[in-house]
Amino acid sequence: MVSERNLSKNVCIIGAGPSGLVAARELRKEGHNVVVFEQNHEVGGQWLYQPKVEHEDPLGSSNVLKVHSSIYASLRLTSPREIMGFTDFPFVVKKGRDPRRFPGHKELLLYLQDFCEYFGLREMIRFNTTVEYVGMLDYPEFGKDLRWIVKSKEKEAEERVEEVFDAVVVATGHYSQPRLPSIKGMDAWRRKQMHSHIYRVPEPFRNEVVVVVGNSLSGQDIGMELVDVAKEIHLSAKSLDVSEGLSKVISKHQNLHLHPQIDSLHEDGRVLFVDGTSIVADTIIYCTGYSYSFPFLDTKGMVIVDDDRVGPLYEHTFPPSLAPSLSFVGIPRKLIGFPFFESQAKWIAQLLSGKRTLPSWDEMMQSIKEFYRSREVDGIPKHNTHDLANFEVKLSKLLKNQ
């Protein structure tokens, strides 16, 4: 018989954003001892708006980011509040707060803070503490439980603290490390270039000629709000076949222009597009997305990031060779997030307590290979491996069947 003691694990969760918070709640509910490390002074992750970015590396090329959040001041949720909240803690309208169905970003931060207070999660969180290293205590040996060394540093402390945990849950998000295109002349271009990671408000671009690269949600949002302050906005998109909404906005504003991709940048400030047209710009804002990055994680090559594919990961959650003691919450992109994070958290908690079991290593690897193959057949590039829009997520089915 397995003793009570064995069922409860010492678990380190990295990150107190939506994924880390729900993981903390589920793991504690299951009887585990949990410590959450959060580099910021407050919970919320991306939703903790950080207005001060002036000392940031504008292209975010360095691996060391000071600002985690990429949220800009005007951002409103793209999904309605009814489908955003955790399953047992709905994101309802509260008196005196933003009542909109697609509220502003601050409302989601308040919701996460309410969640935290309601379930008493703060006592588990070590704020202002960055995890700098996670590595295996012993290389995985058959029949031996894997444990993890976690090295962290509190902001004001001089020394790093080293601790050992039975399991590590990585919940560090993936909208902070800018992904940049490679454009001829980019290094030599002397005017302002920045990634949308540090875009906050339109005012600094008053009377400028701005090129916005990328036609994603942020590219469109930023382009549209610059219309009222910038002299000209040139939106450069992979395809000129844009949404009806954007076409309407372009036709209404004489200073908003649509272009194909950039061919090259020139020292005199010229931006040449692939159709041969060019303009002279003051600033280029790259709204070109983000890369997965786990600078603290040393798995001896058992989990790697290859062209934005984090893997191998069974159901985007467990690396088969290190499961269940290492797991990831929140890796999938473009799906209704919070309830999915919650299912992942429940699954991890129950696997660690031995209530559930995983398939064999061979079966998990087989499932991962089949998933990769099906994506290839559908023509989805490797860097979109974790984009689960329109893809049937099997996790809830998996949980029900076990």
Ligand SMILES: Cc1cc2nc3c(=O)[nH]c(=O)nc-3n(C[C@H](O)[C@H](O)[C@H](O)COP(=O)(O)OP(=O)(O)OC[C@H]3O[C@@H](n4cnc5c(N)ncnc54)[C@H](O)[C@@H]3O)c2cc1C
């Ligand atoms: C512009 C923008 C708009 C978005 N709009 C929506 C939307 O409308 N709807 C939606 O569902 N999602 C949206 N998202 C996605 C958003 O990222 C998720 O909603 C959610 O925040 C992901 O939660 P998470 O906890 O996985 O990651 P995050 O929210 O990124 O939280 C990760 C946490 O980990 C901490 N951390 C990171 N590294 C370390 C470390 N080494 N040590 C200690 N702590 C660390 C960070 O400080 C942070 O608090 C948007 C994202 C962006 C950038």
